[in-house]
Amino acid sequence: MKNKHIGSNFDGFLEEEGILAETEAIAVKRVITFQIKQMMKKRHLTKTAMANEMNTSRSALDRLLDPTNVSITLQTLERAALVLGKKLKIELA
Numbered sequence: 001m002k003n004k005h006i007g008s009n010f011d012g013f014l015e016e017e018g019i020l021a022e023t024e025a026i027a028v029k030r031v032i033t034f035q036i037k038q039m040m041k042k043r044h045l046t047k048t049a050m051a052n053e054m055n056t057s058r059s060a061l062d063r064l065l066d067p068t069n070v071s072i073t074l075q076t077l078e079r080a081a082l083v084l085g086k087k088l089k090i091e092l093a
Contacts, residue, residue, distance in 0.1 A: 022070075030067040032077070037065060039084040053083040 011020060040050055051061040056079065063069050064076055074088070081088040 025070040026068065029070045029072070033065055033067040036080055036084065039086070043084065045083075050080075050083060054079045 040047075045053070047061055047065070048058055051058045054061065054076075056076070060076065064072055064080060074090070078088045
């Protein structure tokens with residue numbers, strides 16, 4: 001039996017399986033989560049302090065910092081960026 005995936009790329013495989021968009025969203029969220037956590041650590045911000053500065057709840061911040069939760073709003077990301085002294089930049093590539 002010939003393997004239909006030999007010679008294809010991983011993105012092609014994920015697309016065939018119908019999970020490319022979901023996989024990419026999780027990967028992007030993991031990067032964002034990592035960056036936010038690193039900046040919080042650098043600024044010595046606890047989750048409670050970060051949530052307070054963002055004018056949000058600790059549970060909302062926990063959702064933002066959950067790498068598997070891809071349901072976050074641009075407004076939440078923007079508030080986090082502002083608290084960390086950064087600007088949110090989103091582009092289509």
